Amino acid sequence: MGALSNFYQEQRRWLNAIFGIGVVAAFWSFADWQVNSELFFVGPWRVVTYTYGLFASGEILDDLYISGIEFFWGFGVAAFAGIAFGMIFGISRVFREFFDPWLSAVYATPSVALAPLIIIWFGVDLTAKIVIVLITAVVPIVLNTYTGVLSVGKEFQTLANSFCIPQRQVLYKILIPGSLPYIVTGLRLGISRGIVGVVVGEYFGAYAGLGYQLFKGLDTFNMPLMMSCAAMLAGTGVVLNQVILVIERRMAPWRDSTLQE
Amino acid sequence: MSSSIQVEQVHKTFMKPTGETVHAVGGIDMDLRPGTFYSFVGPSGCGKTTMLHMIHGLLPPTRGRILLDGDEVVGPTPNKAVVFQQALLLPWRNVTDNIQFGIENDRGMSATERREICDKYTQIVGLRGFESHYPHELSGGMQQRVNLARALAVNPEILLMDEPFASLDAQTRLLMQEELQRMVDWKNSGKIVIFVTHDIEEAVFLSDVVFCFSFRPGTIMKEIKVPFPTPRTLRVKEEPEFLQIKHDIWELLADEARKAMEE
Ligand SMILES: Nc1ncnc2c1ncn2[C@@H]1O[C@H](COP(=O)(O)OP(=O)(O)OP(=O)(O)O)[C@@H](O)[C@H]1O
Ligand SMILES: [Mg+2]
Numbered sequence: 001m002g003a004l005s006n007f008y009q010e011q012r013r014w015l016n017a018i019f020g021i022g023v024v025a026a027f028w029s030f031a032d033w034q035v036n037s038e039l040f041f042v043g044p045w046r047v048v049t050y051t052y053g054l055f056a057s058g059e060i061l062d063d064l065y066i067s068g069i070e071f072f073w074g075f076g077v078a079a080f081a082g083i084a085f086g087m088i089f090g091i092s093r094v095f096r097e098f099f100d101p102w103l104s105a106v107y108a109t110p111s112v113a114l115a116p117l118i119i120i121w122f123g124v125d126l127t128a129k130i131v132i133v134l135i136t137a138v139v140p141i142v143l144n145t146y147t148g149v150l151s152v153g154k155e156f157q158t159l160a161n162s163f164c165i166p167q168r169q170v171l172y173k174i175l176i177p178g179s180l181p182y183i184v185t186g187l188r189l190g191i192s193r194g195i196v197g198v199v200v201g202e203y204f205g206a207y208a209g210l211g212y213q214l215f216k217g218l219d220t221f222n223m224p225l226m227m228s229c230a231a232m233l234a235g236t237g238v239v240l241n242q243v244i245l246v247i248e249r250r251m252a253p254w255r256d257s258t259l260q261e
Numbered sequence: 262m263s264s265s266i267q268v269e270q271v272h273k274t275f276m277k278p279t280g281e282t283v284h285a286v287g288g289i290d291m292d293l294r295p296g297t298f299y300s301f302v303g304p305s306g307c308g309k310t311t312m313l314h315m316i317h318g319l320l321p322p323t324r325g326r327i328l329l330d331g332d333e334v335v336g337p338t339p340n341k342a343v344v345f346q347q348a349l350l351l352p353w354r355n356v357t358d359n360i361q362f363g364i365e366n367d368r369g370m371s372a373t374e375r376r377e378i379c380d381k382y383t384q385i386v387g388l389r390g391f392e393s394h395y396p397h398e399l400s401g402g403m404q405q406r407v408n409l410a411r412a413l414a415v416n417p418e419i420l421l422m423d424e425p426f427a428s429l430d431a432q433t434r435l436l437m438q439e440e441l442q443r444m445v446d447w448k449n450s451g452k453i454v455i456f457v458t459h460d461i462e463e464a465v466f467l468s469d470v471v472f473c474f475s476f477r478p479g480t481i482m483k484e485i486k487v488p489f490p491t492p493r494t495l496r497v498k499e500e501p502e503f504l505q506i507k508h509d510i511w512e513l514l515a516d517e518a519r520k521a522m523e524e
Contacts, residue, residue, distance in 0.1 A: 111288055159349050162337050163363040163415070177353040254353045254395040 042224050047231050050224040060213065064232075067198050067209040070126060071236075074133025074196040082138045082190065083183060086145020087175065096146065111136040111193070111200050119204045129201035137194035144186025148179025180242075181255065184248045191240045195233055219243060263295035263451030264330045264340070264418050267517025271325035272478070273311050273359055285311045288325070295418075295451040298491075300464035301321060302457075302514065303474025304521035309457045312479065313421050316455065317341050329419075335514075339367075342417035348363065348404040350396040351410075356383065357392045359407050361458040363415040383411035385444055387433075401428045413444060420445060420454045426463065438466055442492040461510050465497060473513050476520040483513055 008015060025044045033045030042050070054060035089103075115132050122128035152175055160170045168214045176183075202211030210229050216223035248255075268291040275283040286308040293299060296453045301309040316327055318336040327334045342363060350359045360379045364370060370378075383389055386406035398406055405428045412420060426434045447454050458464050464471050471485045487506060489497055497503055 015476065155347070155349055156351065158319060159351075159362075161347070162317060162343050162345075164337055164339050165362075169366070174351070177351070180353075252353065254397065256357075 004053050007182060008194055030184060038223055040223065042227055046224060047115055047227050050230045051231065054225075057236075061209075063210050063213050065209045066206075067202070070133055070201065070209065071194055071198050072130040074130045075137050075151065075190060077130075078134045078137035078190055078194065079187060080095065081134075081140025082186065083145050085150060086142045086179075086183070086184040086186070087171070089142060089146035090149020090179070094168075103139065107139045107143065111197055112203075114203050115200045118163070119201075124207075129198065129206070132201040133194045135195035135199035136200075137190040139184040139187035139212035140193060143180045144189065145179060147180025148186075150177050151182065164193065177252075180248070180252055184244060188241050191244070192237055195237050199233065226249075263303070264453065265295055266291070266293040266419070266453060268312075268316070269325050269328070270291070271312070271315060271322045271327060273308065273315060273320065274323045274324045276399055284478040286322075287480050288316070289479065289481055291472065291481070293453050294449050295453060297469045298447055298454045298456065298467055300458060300468040300471045300482075301474060302459070302464045302510065303479060304476050304514065304518045305459070306521060306524075307477050307517070308472045308479030309421055309474060311384060313423055313455060313457060315342070316325045316419075317343055317421055319343075339415070341419040341421060342391055342412040342415040344409050344420075344422040346423040346427070348396070348401075348408040350404055351406055355395050356388055356392045356399070356407055359396070359409045362411055362412050369506070378414050378416075382414050385440065387408045402430060402433065405429060418452055420447075420452060422454065422456045424459065426458070434463075438463060439492075439495060441467065448491060460511050461507055461514070462498060463506050465503060465510065466493060466495075471510060472474050473510055476517040482517070483510075485490040485510060496523075 020169055029043045029045070032041055032046070034042040037190075039048075051060075089099070092175070111132060112136060118131050119128050122131055156174050156178065157170065198209065199211035199214065202209040203215055205214040211235055214226055214229040217223070217229065221261060268289055271287040271289045272284070273474065275285055279438070282496060289312060291299075300310065304311055306338075311320065315322050316334065318338070318341075329338075339432055351362065352457060357379050360382055361375060364375055364378060367375075383392060386409055388403060388406060388410070391399065391403065396407070400409070405425065409422075409425050412422070426437055445452060445454055456464070456467060468487050469491070471487065472481050473483045473484045473485065473487045474480070485506060489500075489503070
C-alpha cells in the first residue's frame with residue numbers, strides 16, 4: 001500500500017495525464033461506436049492506425065515537410081523579430097506610443113482576414129505561407145517581450161546605474177534575463193498561433209501541407225484523413241510547447257522551484 | 262588617493278504623479294573628510310536614503326550642490342558604491358555572480374583576480390558554501406550579506422551603506438559591526454564611509470561622527486563626534502562615556518520620532 005502510494009506521488013504528473021487521456025479516449029471510442037459511420041466520425045484507435053498508414057506509405061511526408069518549412073521560417077523569423085522589436089518597444093517610450101495602435105490592430109485582426117490579401121501579394125507559393133505564419137505568430141511575441149521589459153523593476157535600472165554598468169550592457173545583463181519568463185510565454189503563444197497560421201495559409205490555395213490535406217479530406221469526405229491531420233497539428237503544438245519549457249528550465253535555473261509547482 | 266565631499270545647502274523635493282510634493286531633505290550642509298566613518302540616524306522617512314542617493318549621484322538635488330573633490334556630483338562613479346536598503350540582488354545570478362556585478366567591467370582586473378576578490382568577500386560575509394545558490398534560495402539576512410559583499414568587492418573610496426545590517430540576526434549583527442572595521446579599514450585607506458542606521462548604539466559604536474537628522478524635511482540637528490580610538494571592540498559599548506553619547510542622541514531623536522509616528 002505504502003509503496004504504491006509512494007509510486008503514485010512520485011509519478012503523479014504522468015499518471016494523471018495518462019489517466020486523463022484514457023478517460024477521454026474511452027468517451028471518444030464510445031461516441032464512435034454510437035455514431036458508427038466513418039463519414040462523420042472515427043475513434044481514437046482508427047486515428048492512430050490511419051496516421052501510421054500515412055507515414056508507412058510515405059504519402060504524408062511531403063506535406064509534413066512543406067508545413068514544417070512554412071512553420072520553421074515563419075516562426076523562426078517571428079521569434080527573432082518579435083523579441084528584438086519587443087525589446088525596442090519596452091525600452092523606447094516614443095516607439096511604443098507611436099506603434100502601439102498598429103500592434104493592437106494586427107493583434108485583433110484574425111489571421112483568416114489577412115491571409116487572402118497576403119496570398120494575392122505573395123502568390124500561392126511558400127513565401128506567402130511563411131509571411132502568414134510570421135504575422136500571426138509575431139504579435140504575441142512582441143507584446144509579451146515588451147510587457148516583460150516593462151515588468152523589470154526600475155530598481156534594477158538604478159542598481160545597474162549605481163554600479164556604472166553601461167546602457168548597452170543593461171540590455172543583456174538586466175532586461176533580457178528579467179523579461180525571460182514573459183518572452184517564453186510569448187513564444188508559446190506564438191507557436192499556437194503559428195500553427196493556426198499554417199492551416200489558414202494552406203486553406204487559401206496550396207499544393208501540399210498538413211492543412212492542405214485536412215481540407216482535401218473535407219472535399220473528399222475522408223474523415224480519417226481530416227482527424228489524423230488535426231491530431232498531428234495538435235501533437236506538434238504540444239511537443240513544441242514542451243520543448244520551449246525544457247529550454248526555459250535549462251536557461252533559467254533560478255526559476256526552477258517556481259516552475260515545478 | 263583620498264577624496265572629500267562637500268554638501269552645500271542641499272534640498273530635495275519629490276513630485277508625486279498626483280502632483281503632491283514631498284519635501285524630503287530641507288537644507289543640509291556636510292563636510293566629509295577622508296578616513297572618516299559617518300552615520301546618519303533619524304526618524305523613518307526623514308530623508309536619509311534620499312541624501313545617500315544624492316551623494317552617489319543617483320538623484321539630483323532640487324537645490325544646493327554636492328561636491329566631490331571640488332567637482333559637482335552628476336552621477337554615479339566607480340569610486341563610490343552603495344549597499345542598498347533592499348538587497349536588490351539579480352534573481353538570475355547566483356551568489357558569486359551577484360557579488361561580481363560591480364567589478365566585471367573593470368578592465369584592469371584579470372579573471373583570476375576577480376575570482377579571488379569574490380572568494381574573499383564571500384568568505385568575509387560568511388557565505389562560503391552558498392556560492393552557487395540563487396537569491397530565492399537564501400534567507401533575508403543572507404541576501405543582505407550578498408548586497409554588502411557586492412559593494413565591498415568594488416573597494417570604493419566612498420562606501421555608502423543604507424541599513425546594511427537591518428535584516429541580520431542580533432549575533433551576526435554584532436560580529437559584522439566588529440568585522441566591518443577590519444574589512445573597510447577607512448583610517449588607513451583614507452576612505453569615507455556613510456552608514457545609515459536606526460540603531461543608535463550601532464551608529465555610535467562604528468562612527469567617528471554621527472549626524473542626527475530631524476523629521477522631514479530632513480536637516481542635521483546635531484553632529485556628534487565619537488572620541489574613542491578605532492578599531493573598537495564591543496566592550497566599548499559598556500563605557501560610561503559611550504552610554505552618555507548614546508543617551509544624548511536618544512533624547513534628541515525621541516521627539517522627532519514622535520513627530521514621525523503622529524504623521
Ligand atoms: N521617489 C520618490 N517619490 C516620492 N517620494 C519619495 C520618493 N523617495 C522618497 N520619497 C519620500 O521622501 C521621504 C524620505 O524618504 P527616504 O527614503 O529618504 O527616508 P529614510 O530616512 O531613508 O527612511 P527610512 O529610515 O524609513 O528608510 C519620505 O517621505 C518618502 O516618502
Ligand atoms: Mg531609508
